[in-house]
Amino acid sequence: MKRWPVLLGLAVLALAAGVAVGPADLSLHQVARALGGNGDTATLAIVRDLRLPRTLLAFLVGGSLAVTGAVLQALVRNPLADPYLLGLSGGAGLGAVAAIALGVVGSWGVPLAAAAGALAAIVLVYRLAVVADAVLDTRVLLLAGVVVGSFAAALVGAILALSPAEGLRSALLWLLGGFDGASWTALGIFAVYATVPLALLVRESRMLDLLSLGEEPARFLGADVEPLKRRLYLAASLLTAAAVAVSGIIGFVGLVIPHAVRVLWGARHGSLLPSAFLLGGSLLAAADAVARTAFAPLSLPVGVVTAIVGVPVFAVLVRRWAT
Amino acid sequence: MPPAALDVPSVGDGIAPNVEAIVARNPDLVVLYASTANTAAGERLASVGVRTMTLAMDRLEHVPAAAQALGEAVGAQTAADSLAAWFTRGLDSARTAPRPAAPPRVVILTWDRPPIVIGGGSFQHELLTLAGAENVFGDLPQPSAQVAIETIAARNPDLVVLLDGDPNPAWADRPEWQVVPAVRQRRFVTVRGTEFARPTPRALGAVRRLRTLLDSVAR
Numbered sequence: 001m002k003r004w005p006v007l008l009g010l011a012v013l014a015l016a017a018g019v020a021v022g023p024a025d026l027s028l029h030q031v032a033r034a035l036g037g038n039g040d041t042a043t044l045a046i047v048r049d050l051r052l053p054r055t056l057l058a059f060l061v062g063g064s065l066a067v068t069g070a071v072l073q074a075l076v077r078n079p080l081a082d083p084y085l086l087g088l089s090g091g092a093g094l095g096a097v098a099a100i101a102l103g104v105v106g107s108w109g110v111p112l113a114a115a116a117g118a119l120a121a122i123v124l125v126y127r128l129a130v131v132a133d134a135v136l137d138t139r140v141l142l143l144a145g146v147v148v149g150s151f152a153a154a155l156v157g158a159i160l161a162l163s164p165a166e167g168l169r170s171a172l173l174w175l176l177g178g179f180d181g182a183s184w185t186a187l188g189i190f191a192v193y194a195t196v197p198l199a200l201l202v203r204e205s206r207m208l209d210l211l212s213l214g215e216e217p218a219r220f221l222g223a224d225v226e227p228l229k230r231r232l233y234l235a236a237s238l239l240t241a242a243a244v245a246v247s248g249i250i251g252f253v254g255l256v257i258p259h260a261v262r263v264l265w266g267a268r269h270g271s272l273l274p275s276a277f278l279l280g281g282s283l284l285a286a287a288d289a290v291a292r293t294a295f296a297p298l299s300l301p302v303g304v305v306t307a308i309v310g311v312p313v314f315a316v317l318v319r320r321w322a323t
Numbered sequence: 324m325p326p327a328a329l330d331v332p333s334v335g336d337g338i339a340p341n342v343e344a345i346v347a348r349n350p351d352l353v354v355l356y357a358s359t360a361n362t363a364a365g366e367r368l369a370s371v372g373v374r375t376m377t378l379a380m381d382r383l384e385h386v387p388a389a390a391q392a393l394g395e396a397v398g399a400q401t402a403a404d405s406l407a408a409w410f411t412r413g414l415d416s417a418r419t420a421p422r423p424a425a426p427p428r429v430v431i432l433t434w435d436r437p438p439i440v441i442g443g444g445s446f447q448h449e450l451l452t453l454a455g456a457e458n459v460f461g462d463l464p465q466p467s468a469q470v471a472i473e474t475i476a477a478r479n480p481d482l483v484v485l486l487d488g489d490p491n492p493a494w495a496d497r498p499e500w501q502v503v504p505a506v507r508q509r510r511f512v513t514v515r516g517t518e519f520a521r522p523t524p525r526a527l528g529a530v531r532r533l534r535t536l537l538d539s540v541a542r
Contacts, residue, residue, distance in 0.1 A: 023470070024477035042476065045502040050473045053499075109493065110436070173437055173469065180437045180472060183498035297463065297474045299437065 007278040014282035018055030018289045023296035054182035058288040059281035061243045066280025068236045069254030074208045076138045082255035083240040086145030090152030091121025092244040097156050101163045115245035122237040136229045176301040177248035193242045197235040205269035252306045256314045263317045342367045383449050413527040417453040429456040430480040435494035437469045446522045454533035476502045488515030512536050
């Protein structure tokens, strides 16, 4: 299968679908005219201020999560690694729920609290995983991520049990993930923020290839392993924290897309990372379109759609790979 | 909340309650909300000899039925029948009250991200309808539902009813919400109080309050 035409074609299709369909009953002609700046005020607003930034944000977040998953799987050399494994989802959940319980207000209050919780988890996991002589032990990193995540989840459970705030149920819904907060502002902030860690991770593609062989072989082959691991961990985590702030926690994309790309086109990170970005972005943009329209006027959490669509596809790929 | 209710000590949540805390107070009767989450608590209370009854309290029609069931359980049938009759008359009267020629089209928004709206399966939909408004999500059978902002924009309500009492919610400043004209123009009706949070005999007062608020906005 030709890699780049397929991936670029999927990306164009997913982006087009995200803008073309939605719960508002607009024809393709109306959508096309609205994209050109023509149409009534409501149609222009729905297409240009809701669907377009939402679809682009879903694409960017999906791509970022897939890249992050690929990097973390190489870093901890564990196929089950995903962007949220290292305590980030627990930290983000604790931040969001604590903010609501404490009555934090402001339109960005909960997203920023979630990002702050994720950042706190990153720092804590990092501190736990750095052992003697500033060595980042990836086995300890994995374990620290799991225990910090579990600890944060326990605190979330305690707050939920003890707090009478009715908004807490909705905080949990928020954490299930989605793009209801998408706007040109959110897209702009995320796009600018994500560029640096994404560029850094892509720049380290060759080193990731070496690291995938194991730390010792990577060291023999010229990689400066310890600073490399720290850079990878921090860039991947900061990227995930930003994704949490704009979209909550969306599972599956960061775990499965890297594996799918490896099965289809191989494991060299120079092409794996851009491929994962395009495929992850396409999947999430398309999944969001399905989440908005499949049961309209009701919406589904987008993570439900990514899992329902993606798991069977992934199972087929794994079978193919195994045989 | 009525002042007398404030004096009643709390024994914890009404759903999945703390059975030990309830038993420690040695009650003559425990009234449980009809929820599968309360089934186990009901069985455990019954197993230790505590008398229980279960009441559905999801719609306004449940209020008189609940009053009569409670009256029978505590030996106050006459007072309960009187309350049930008064409430039923009040509901009938609200149902037959003159409606505006063009009822305001309203969305009741209970959360912003994700947007959660009140559907036709909720007593809050009944309150709104009795107050002379049209719920733009009244066609949904669910009590509440998650929808996209785009759906709210497409249904284009005249007013947004907010149940938390905050007339200037922070989320209304977010750019994505400006697509909904009623939000952009801050056409909010804000209410607060337990009579808007659960079906009670005070629902009739809630309908009157809501009607007054909607009328004042319409003027």
